[in-house]
Amino acid sequence: MDATFARRRILEPARLRALAQRSDLRGAAQALSHFGAILFTGWLLWETWGTWIAIPVFMVHGTLLNFLYAGQHELSHGTVFATKWLNEWLGRAIGFIQIFPRDFDQIQHFAHHRHTSDWERDGELAREPYRLTSYLLWLSGLSYWPTRIARILRFARGEVIEPYIRVDEEQRVIREGRWHLGLYLALIAVSLAFQSWALVILWIAPMFAMKWTHQLQNTIEHLGLEHSNDILSNTRSTRTSALMRWMCWQMQYHTAHHMFPSVPFWKLRDLNADIEKGIGGAPHRMGYIEFQIEVIRKLAGACSEADFPMNEVWIAPRAGGGFARLPAI
Incomplete structure (x- = not known):
């Protein structure tokens, strides 16, 4: 079935246009509240450093820093602000903080949206199938940060090996990698x-220490679902609290985001309600902890992720759930 036609069965064009309206005010409220929380926990961490109170503050501060990536993601989509340059330059600033250059991330992420769960073309599936050990290392962040740092060093040397980066985009990510490396070295020099x-x-x-908190979100969005071109079959939303939704810029409504990525983060809850009404049920959805328990349980009983059929869901709530199969979207 044609994807555009399938989407129109769920959401009328006029409704989509209304939902897709950007707002500088709403974007600023989210960005300032997140950065404001980081400044507060950073001040508190500095004031309490060397005391036992610094431990929980350190954890909260690190979690807030890692979830800034949710902002970078939305800024790459250009949906946070109505003013275009704000989306670009705040995204670049967050990409610098995250050690995840904005232009590269945007190229990789758009390949992910175009080819979600396609092993050959999805920019975020450029990895070997998980084994239990490799999954736990990625979840913890221990294997995450070395790959990020190594990529910047490789780009700075002029080496681009990612298949989803076009030839005409290579100089863009090389230049960006060199800027990042130069600025990081400058900060190290000043600190010394x-x-x-x-x-x-x-x-x-x-x-670095609290990356695992954001990996809970990174891993739940697609892992263990079908490798198909049907968004309702290859994407998962997350059951969680209002606090977590704020910190993740509402990206827990992940199926809604993939189905209509032009809709700003602050309207994803309304979009999700429209989608559920349109399909007559809820898309794939799990909680953070139940998902991780199920992934670890399944990988512990198998050699690797490749042991599970790609056309089947192998991570799902134990007590059922899910949705009736619908035409591909």
């Missing part, structure tokens, strides 16, 4: 000159 640990305490250490 002033003999300051501020960047380590307030940025690098908490962000």
Whole structure:
């Protein structure tokens, strides 16, 4: 079935246009509240450093830093602000903080949207099938950060090997990688000159140590679902709290986002309700903890992710759930 026609069965064009309206005010409210929370926890971490109170503050601060990627993601889609340049330059700033250059991330992520769950073309599936050990290393962040740093170093050397990066895009990511590397080295030099640990305490250490909190979101969105071109079969939403939805810029409504990526984050709840009404049920949905328990249980009993059929769902709620199969979207 034609994808556009299938989507129109769920959401009328006029309704989509209404939902897709951007707002500088709503974008600023989300961005300022997230950065404001980081500034507060950063100040508190600095003031309490060396005491036991610093431990929970460190954890909260690192979690907030990692979930900034949700903002970078939305900014790459250009849906946070109505003013276009704000989307680009705030996205670049967050990409620098995340050690995840904005232009590269945008190229990779758009390949992910165009070819979701296609092993050959999905920009976010450029990996070997998970084994239990490799999954736990990725979930913890221990294998995440080395890949991010190595990629920037490779781009800075002029080496681009990603198949989803076109030839005409290579200089763009090479230039970006060199800018990032140069600025990181400059910050290291300044820190050494002033003999300051501020960047380590307030940025690098908490962000690296708490990456696992954001990996809970990264891993739940598509893993264990069908490798098909049907969004309702290859994408999963997340059951969670209002606090987590704020911190993740509403990206827990992930099926809604994939189905209509032009809709701003702050309207995804309404979009999700429209979709559920249109399909007569809920899309795939799990909670963070139940998902991780199920993934670990399944991988512990298999050699690797490749042991499970790609045309079947192998991670689902134990007590049932899901939705009736619909035409491909």
